[in-house]
Amino acid sequence: MNTQPPAEVGMKVDEVDTPALLVDLDILEQNLQRMADELARTPVRLRAHAKTHKCPEVARRQIELGAIGLCCQKVSEAEAMVDGGIRDILISNEIVGPRKLERLARLAQRSRVMVCVDDPDQVNILNQVMQDHQVHLQVLVEIEVGGTKCGVPPGQPAVDLARRIDVATHLDFAGLQSYFGAAQHLVDFSQRSAAVAKSQSLTRELIGTLAQHGLACPVVSGGGTGAYDLESASGVYTEIQAGSYVFMDHGYTKNLTADGKPCNQFQQSLFVYATVMSRPVPERAVVDAGWKAVGVDCGFPIVADRPDIEYFQGGDEHGKLRLHDPETQLRVGDKLRLVPGNCDPTVNLYDWYVLFRQRRVEAIWAITARGAVL
């Protein structure tokens, strides 16, 4: 069921078949280095998120540059990373159901694995499964600090949950997950800063309360690409779960600095390469990349380096381009690079990265956790 790669090493980029995930290797390396350098100046470590890239080749480079481990959202995603040689994984999510928990226990037998919980009953179930497999698991309490997704409130419910984990025979209370995803995408610096400050304040207070109960938090995990600078400066986190910084997308590029300038620490390294398959009328063209080739949950992609061309609509296999100038030179067979609105779900559509440097394909990497939804 594997698809064939759309390219071969050594090929010119413009010979790559489409749609394909193109990665500018120079920019990828710059992004990897930049995050490593930035966090090296802080006491916070990087726990890079594999949900973005789903690829052990990227994960290994993150570890080489100092990341203490990876995060995954799914047990099957974590399996792919452990199969790829990664030995320290936080599953930054709640894991529910007997088949998944069985896989989680088996994974914990061959790697360091941490997982999140936000429900008392699940602590008991988790403990029972780990006991059945004679393995100990490190567990974080996930707290809700603005994300309104998973997580217990950061007060008494969190303390109760931590205690329950602490007394469970096969679980170790390892600390907190405090993740406020929406804060990452607040464009205005002061709003973003205030959101991070609020979530950090709630987390800090809880850490104090837990300490009063004799419950230490060696791990406080959270944060991400959009606000890692604020989060790493807060003194609350021990590790930052950044993922998107490796590739970027046009969702993150809207964020502004305190001076109102675009945040530019990381550059766009990931593109959906697409071919013009039809130019039926002067003001419209069609590319071969629709909903099955680029995630549109955060809006349509942008055409890189071509502000004169707008991806304005599409379908399952087509993207419709509006040409603001009908005289635009754009012929059937021409190729364009699209910048996705959200890199993570876009990556999940593909089996391969095509990595290029100086207009040549330098490597092809398998996206081994593509489709790892379980």
Add this chain to the structure above:
Amino acid sequence: MNTQPPAEVGMKVDEVDTPALLVDLDILEQNLQRMADELARTPVRLRAHAKTHKCPEVARRQIELGAIGLCCQKVSEAEAMVDGGIRDILISNEIVGPRKLERLARLAQRSRVMVCVDDPDQVNILNQVMQDHQVHLQVLVEIEVGGTKCGVPPGQPAVDLARRIDVATHLDFAGLQSYFGAAQHLVDFSQRSAAVAKSQSLTRELIGTLAQHGLACPVVSGGGTGAYDLESASGVYTEIQAGSYVFMDHGYTKNLTADGKPCNQFQQSLFVYATVMSRPVPERAVVDAGWKAVGVDCGFPIVADRPDIEYFQGGDEHGKLRLHDPETQLRVGDKLRLVPGNCDPTVNLYDWYVLFRQRRVEAIWAITARGAVL
């Protein structure tokens, strides 16, 4: 890189791991039979669209019930169907680029293959590649009859293109593709009917013009699930490209009949099975199916049989549910069936169908053309 199936044959449905694509086999069989019966009463044949299911197991059942062949949108999708035993494929799309055309030529050496064109230069390129591979290819001219996507206008440009194909040494002019996708989704019957009538009238006129030029159209292909009844009654099409009828989605179920009642020929057979992974507060729950588990290009999914629960937001791996009654019994670990807004991109996220009958898993089918974007 294959994912593991989320179930085993014989298992109870509620033991299936999630997220998973569940298919109600009784309803799938009813849908397959219903379309076969409906078209059997007309001179029009079914050319079932594989872009929906991407699975030879479904394709073979469509052929057994009378479909003359399959359509595909991509060469790689067509390869998967031919590998699965299908021997008559229309690639209902323009195919551009040397790597794809080479694959197309090789495919034409082992199966009947037709393809669409809407560009004169591409006719020459196509002919050259077929000549290089010593194979003849049947070609349809795609005309634009309201879809504003690909396709030449159904006047002189279409005639010129047909002539060019007709004189090409290794191409045979086989007829027209006339597809107006948006007409399928016009909810109001009279609007839908008018849109189909207009596109049919343009097509009929062109067929007449082509006949005056000595160019017969043995194949006139188009139509789909949302308007197949109108399209098959029009007398214009020789074949209908319906795909979604096998599974359905909540996009199609909005369509109304002439009496203003919901169209109900086909029932929902496909579901994204999801588990409640968090119930942090009484009015909100979170399921394990986000943008990587269900296509949201046509809106959020609906929760089957649970009008009291609304999937109102989500993220890459989470779906947020609003519980209109905070007293709702819904616990962590409970499973729900989601009805996608658009079945095609949802299917493309998975490697496996889990087919059930009477609450037991009866079969697991590989989605062999999942990710076949080339």
